Amino acid sequence: MEQQFRTDLACEFIKSKKRLPDGAELSRIEYENGITAERIDISEDAAKTIGRPAGRYVTFSSGKLWELDGYALDEISELLSEELASFAEEMTGKRLSGDFSVLVVGLGNEKMTPDAIGPGTVSRITATRHLADAAPEMFKKLECCRVSAISPGVLGQTGIETVELVKGAVVGASPDIVIAIDALAARSCDRLASTVQLSDCGISPGSGVGNRRFALSKETLGVPVIALGVPTVVDSSTLVRDVLSMSGNESSSKELEAVLNNGKSFFVAPKECDEIVKCVCRLFASGIDRAFGITLGDYA
Structure with a gap:
């Protein structure tokens, strides 16, 4: 039986294949x-083959x-x-200019600490869109883009699909682009809180943990969507397979595979999750502020 695993990381999914599609x-x-960057381009044809969005x-x-020092985080x-x-x-x-508008969405x-990266980042973003009208001289001196930000919560809190709330914000703020930030799921424990992924093909909130909601994409929102995230959880069935592999059991019985693939597993986060989320939120907020012209402070 083919082993199934859940991951939001394109690099893990591509490398799970015997050859590059x-x-x-x-x-x-x-x-x-020690920082590396992997760039993956997936065509429409390849997307159909591997079951991942093209982009x-x-x-x-x-x-x-x-655990990184300030210099590495700043880089x-x-x-x-x-x-x-x-x-x-x-x-x-x-x-990018003073007329360019960005909507940051913290999913x-x-x-829930492992899922709080989106809201935590939004709370640290420097919003400037309102200054263009309220304080035009100050806005002009900042020489930045028009940045707005929201945290729409989750369906269980609001009773409203996230995409519906974000659509309303898009109508109101008229952004040129949306940046959707979310916590991700990884296949490998080594990837937890050590990998940052960006993509230009939008995001389906909760897809990595089997709780797929309606996608945030250009098709659903009418504007391009950049997805940004860090993996904070791993599927428990992955841990079982890793232990078996470390003990020399590279293959498992059909009965065990049936249990591991029954969709009833749970997700595990690192014990340092509180510190991880604080670090990632500061990192993301700093990167977004820098990207769109906000220079009020550095990473710290």
Whole structure:
């Protein structure tokens, strides 16, 4: 029986294949402080073959984010800001300026630590859209884009699908682009809180943990969507397989595979999850602020 695993990371899904699918391209760049970037381009044909959305994925790997020093985190923040700015300009065909509008959407449940990256990032974002009308002289001096941000919560809290709330915000704020931030699921424990993924093909909240909601994408919102996230949980069945592999049991019985693939597993987060979420939220907020011209402070 084929082993099934859940992951939101394109790099893990691509590498799980015996060979790179036709129409998929993978490249790798190494930076200082042990930071690497993997770029994956998936064509429409390749997307049909592998069951992942077509588009561009960029993955930064750095080791455990919450254990990095300020210099390494600052470098990741700078790399992240450069990619966000590049994505935004390429996806909209517009140059970043005071007329460019960005809506940051923090997905997830702020009351569940592993799922709180989206809301936590939004709480640290420097919103500037209102200044264009309320304080035009100040806004002009900032030389930044028009940034707005919301945390729509989750369906169980609001009774409203996230995409419906975000659609309302898009109508009201008229952004050129949406940045959707969410906690992700990984296949490998080594990826937890050590990988940052960006993509230009939107996001389906909760898809990595089997709780797929309506997608946030250009098709559903009417504007391009950048997805940004860090994996904070791993499927428990993955841990079982990893233990079996470490003990020398590379294969498992049909009965065990049936249990592992029955969809009733749970998800596990690192014990340092509180510190991880704080670190990632600061990192994301810093990267977004830098990308769209906010220079009120650094990563710290």
